[in-house]
């Protein structure tokens with residue numbers, strides 16, 4: 001905890017005075033670039049990856065970057081609704097990542113025997129797990145984990161696309177959905193390109209990263 005307290009002191013001493021105008025502007029309201037639905041994993045530093053700063057990203061984090069099926073009253077749906085309706089975000093990014101503990105637990109359900117709440121939460125990704133082949137499930141490899149993580153991103157995009165507020169904005173072409181996969185050890189980010197049915201390294205993309213959200217039927221059975 002001392003390190004965090006020292007961090008606050010350093011922020012107040014060095015960082016805040018050097019950015020006084022920025023914080024004065026932010027104090028009167030926010031207009032973030034995008035909503036991110038990302039994993040809670042401490043290694044996924046969205047502002048670092050995107051080189052953004054305070055006020056740029058509206059973030060909803062949970063284990064496994066889930067956008068559960070829309071239901072009135074759940075906190076992820078409320079965050080999405082607020083981002084779209086009140087803040088007017090025009091892009092939503094679902095960001096999965098390498099070595100994801102939630103995805104590893106999905107591949108090894110026995111590891112969850114003492115974590116009933118996590119087990120219950122991970123049901124939000126069960127369709128992605130179902131899309132894996134039997135051989136992949138019986139002997140999961142490092143590649144299986146990547147495949148599952150990417151399938152889960154696509155599944156959550158699909159869920160997002162039928163959220164009522166999102167659906168309305170998609171139809172009005174006022175919103176785009178994006179699926180990203182962040183590789184921690186290389187810094188690479190891949191984006192799901194539905195039209196091309198493949199993941200593309202963001203640095204290789206020449207024509208933007210807009211995607212059409214895939215349907216669940218596309219996800220299941222295509223591991």
Ligand SMILES: [Zn+2]
Pocket residue numbers: 039040041063064065097099100101102103
């Ligand atoms: Zn994770």
